[in-house]
Amino acid sequence: MISGADIMVKCLQAEGIDVVFGYPGATICPFYDSLYDSDIKHILVRQEQNAAHAASGYARAKMKPGVCIATSGPGATNLITGIATAYMDSIPIIAITGQVRSDLLGSDSFQEADITGACEPFTKHSYLVKKTEDLPRVFKEAFHIASTGRPGPVLIDIPMDIQTNEIESFEYPDSVNIRSYKPNTKGHTVQVKRAVEMIKKAKRPIIVSGGGVLSSGAKLKLRKFAEMTQIPVLSTMMGIGVMPSDHPLYLGMLGTHGRQCANEALHSTDLAIVCGARLGDRAIAAPNQMEKRAKIIHIDIDPAEIGKNVKVDIPIVGDMNNVLKSFIEEIDGFKINDEWDEKVKDLKAHFQSKISTFDGYVEPRTLIGKLSSMLKAKAILCADVGQNQIWCANNFRIREGRFFTTGGMGTMGYSIPAAIGAKLGLKKRDVVVVCGDGSFQMSLNELSTIKQNHLNIKIIVMRNYRLGMVRELQDNNYNGRHAATILNEEPDIVALSKAYGIDSVEVSSNEDAEKYISRIVDNDEPFVLVCRVHPDTPSIL
Amino acid sequence: MKYTLSILVENQAGVLSKISGMFSRRGFNIDSLAVGVTYDPTVSRITVVTRGDEYVVEQIEKQLNKCIPVIKVKRLVEGEFISRELILIKVHCAAAKRFEIIKIAELTGAKVVDVANTTITLEYCETAEKIQTLTDLLKPYGIREIVRTGTIAIDKGKAEVTI
Numbered sequence: 001m002i003s004g005a006d007i008m009v010k011c012l013q014a015e016g017i018d019v020v021f022g023y024p025g026a027t028i029c030p031f032y033d034s035l036y037d038s039d040i041k042h043i044l045v046r047q048e049q050n051a052a053h054a055a056s057g058y059a060r061a062k063m064k065p066g067v068c069i070a071t072s073g074p075g076a077t078n079l080i081t082g083i084a085t086a087y088m089d090s091i092p093i094i095a096i097t098g099q100v101r102s103d104l105l106g107s108d109s110f111q112e113a114d115i116t117g118a119c120e121p122f123t124k125h126s127y128l129v130k131k132t133e134d135l136p137r138v139f140k141e142a143f144h145i146a147s148t149g150r151p152g153p154v155l156i157d158i159p160m161d162i163q164t165n166e167i168e169s170f171e172y173p174d175s176v177n178i179r180s181y182k183p184n185t186k187g188h189t190v191q192v193k194r195a196v197e198m199i200k201k202a203k204r205p206i207i208v209s210g211g212g213v214l215s216s217g218a219k220l221k222l223r224k225f226a227e228m229t230q231i232p233v234l235s236t237m238m239g240i241g242v243m244p245s246d247h248p249l250y251l252g253m254l255g256t257h258g259r260q261c262a263n264e265a266l267h268s269t270d271l272a273i274v275c276g277a278r279l280g281d282r283a284i285a286a287p288n289q290m291e292k293r294a295k296i297i298h299i300d301i302d303p304a305e306i307g308k309n310v311k312v313d314i315p316i317v318g319d320m321n322n323v324l325k326s327f328i329e330e331i332d333g334f335k336i337n338d339e340w341d342e343k344v345k346d347l348k349a350h351f352q353s354k355i356s357t358f359d360g361y362v363e364p365r366t367l368i369g370k371l372s373s374m375l376k377a378k379a380i381l382c383a384d385v386g387q388n389q390i391w392c393a394n395n396f397r398i399r400e401g402r403f404f405t406t407g408g409m410g411t412m413g414y415s416i417p418a419a420i421g422a423k424l425g426l427k428k429r430d431v432v433v434v435c436g437d438g439s440f441q442m443s444l445n446e447l448s449t450i451k452q453n454h455l456n457i458k459i460i461v462m463r464n465y466r467l468g469m470v471r472e473l474q475d476n477n478y479n480g481r482h483a484a485t486i487l488n489e490e491p492d493i494v495a496l497s498k499a500y501g502i503d504s505v506e507v508s509s510n511e512d513a514e515k516y517i518s519r520i521v522d523n524d525e526p527f528v529l530v531c532r533v534h535p536d537t538p539s540i541l
Numbered sequence: 542m543k544y545t546l547s548i549l550v551e552n553q554a555g556v557l558s559k560i561s562g563m564f565s566r567r568g569f570n571i572d573s574l575a576v577g578v579t580y581d582p583t584v585s586r587i588t589v590v591t592r593g594d595e596y597v598v599e600q601i602e603k604q605l606n607k608c609i610p611v612i613k614v615k616r617l618v619e620g621e622f623i624s625r626e627l628i629l630i631k632v633h634c635a636a637a638k639r640f641e642i643i644k645i646a647e648l649t650g651a652k653v654v655d656v657a658n659t660t661i662t663l664e665y666c667e668t669a670e671k672i673q674t675l676t677d678l679l680k681p682y683g684i685r686e687i688v689r690t691g692t693i694a695i696d697k698g699k700a701e702v703t704i
């Protein structure tokens with residue numbers, strides 16, 4: 001005989017899960033008790049939301065679903081922001097929640113919350129398990145659904161009696177058959193042919209790449225296609241990292257907080273080849289103008305994204321790998337004309353940003369640029385939300401590494417837990433966090449997790465004593481009335497970090513900041529570097 | 542424009558709220574919704590009548606297809622399907638008017654299912670348009686109560702909505 005809880009552990013093992021992130025409570029105790037004897041490492045976060053973010057960081061690093069766990073009621077509801085973030089960012093996570101006993105369900109019993117109901121808008125799919133026998137199938141399906149098609153979170157809510165009940169034996173299914181879920185990965189041959197013809201006829205084509213290129217693992221194919229054709233590449237925030245930042249064909253991030261040369265190039269194009277991007281309002285502020293100016297080929301694994309925000313001339317539903325492979329095979333030596341090539345080079349040269357500095361403060365954009373070259377080529381940068389995120393997005397020079405941030409949901413507090421997940425996924429990588437003083441305070445409790453698990457994560461806090469991005473919005477749109485964006489009387493972050501047992505210093509010049517960075521990059525200890533940043537430092541330019 | 546969608550879904554708990562939640566969350570309109578199990582007991586069929594333009598109905602179809610328990614979505618083509626609603630309508634009816642109302646029922650094909658001292662109740666299974674005609678005809682007598690189902694619809698001829 002085997003208990004539901006033991007089955008849950010075996011399912012995770014069968015999926016190759018070596019680390020999970022969670023926070024226990026009564027209704028998930030049977031599972032925790034089984035987990036205790038297993039070789040799966042459990043990371044105790046300090047708030048459930050961070051378990052979901054950590055699972056997201058892990059998933060992005062490992063390119064497979066991350067797992068987070070919470071108890072019923074408040075534990076489960078604390079997960080919601082993390083689940084919603086993974087949903088908006090299309091990151092595969094499996095959220096496992098304990099639930100009150102089946103016979104108490106629906107009676108408002110202690111710590112009962114309808115979590116599958118509450119998460120309905122934010123999950124790709126969810127299960128409320130009714131029978132212990134169903135567990136293997138449910139886990140198998142959950143991992144399958146989370147990681148195929150457009151990735152996303154799947155929630156498994158498991159009443160306590162389902163965990164304690166015993167059944168005859170455990171057998172993990174080796175295949176999944178969900179008749180209503182068969183994502184189309186191939187890419188319609190005729191559409192691909194039409195697209196290639198359109199590209200060959202284009203005078204000023206451009207590639208807009210998003211997170212889909214990264215999550216499908218197609219970034220090298222995209223680079224190859226761009227290099228073959230010399231078509232310049234832009235990325236959305238979620239797409240940062242598809243090309244090395246210094247690649248001659250890469251123009252940077254587009255959108256409201258993007259690079260001017262990227263936006264200018266998008267203005268001039270006559271054909272946008274949109275790859276794995278949903279073209280949300282932060283990326284394309286005026287979709288109907290874009291539709292008028294240029295033809296659009298949109299490639300995405302999620303048919304519902306195609307034609308939703310921008311009208312499309314050629315839709316292609318499929319996996320980026322397959323579609324780009326066909327593009328590469330059929331493009332026949334096409335290269336962009338010299339005129340467009342020149343124009344793109346001009347744009348790139350013309351819009352080099354001049355950065356003004358404030359004496360006695362760290363200039364964050366310069367520092368982030370510098371940081372890139374001080375880290376190993378494969379470093380992972382986790383950027384939070386706010387001005388700090390924009391500074392990173394536009395100035396971190398990615399080589400072979402990754403850039404993790406929440407471009408879809410924009411959830412403050414994401415970076416530290418995401419870094420924890422990333423570090424546990426890829427232990428050898430440099431993992432660095434850049435966050436603001438506001439966002440730091442949303443997840444500083446995780447310093448405790450970092451300390452307890454001896455995680456070598458370096459945290460750079462851009463301290464401007466402001467909710468900087470909102471403050472900037474107020475300067476621009478609300479007559480500079482700084483309602484609730486001033487963080488004066490902030491705690492001493494250095495002392496706070498030290499209280500958690502993590503070394504920390506505060507610096508007020510780039511020179512000092514760089515000195516400390518070079519001192520800390522190669523040691524194994526976590527570190528918090530607090531950079532004093534002038535409150536008037538703008539997000540862009 | 543009015544659109545009628547036939548949606549085949551897994552016959553499981555929670556599917557209806559998933560679908561109706563998607564409609565309300567994304568601001569799609571539901572004129573009527575009817576659900577019932579199909580010949581295959583593992584499959585339910587939802588018929589939704591909605592309004593919007595081509596863009597909206599396309600978004601609805603795509604978002605429906607994205608719901609995991611949705612097996613198939615078909616937009617029925619105007620003029621190429623049969624649709625029905627069932628209505629029970631209780632009308633104020635003094636003895637003197639009884640004959641008139643029974644005459645209306647006969648003319649329209651409605652069935653008298655209950656007669657009492659001051660009321661008469663008709664059952665009518667027809668298209669939304671014909672139901673409108675009947676209610677208009679009965680209005681002057683004083684409609685007490687109306688209960689109606691959502692529209693159900695099926696393709697004419699060989700065409701079908703199957704897995």
Ligand SMILES: Cc1ncc(C[n+]2csc(CCOP(=O)(O)OP(=O)(O)O)c2C)c(N)n1
Nearest residue numbers: 386387388412436437438439466467468469
């Ligand atoms: C959870 C959450 N709450 C509120 C916001 C709105 N918001 C966006 S940026 C920002 C300010 C962030 O301040 P800080 O972390 O100090 O970063 P800075 O902009 O100063 O670099 C706020 C409040 C958000 N994105 N997420």
Ligand SMILES: [Mg+2]
Nearest residue numbers: 436437466468
């Ligand atoms: Mg700040």
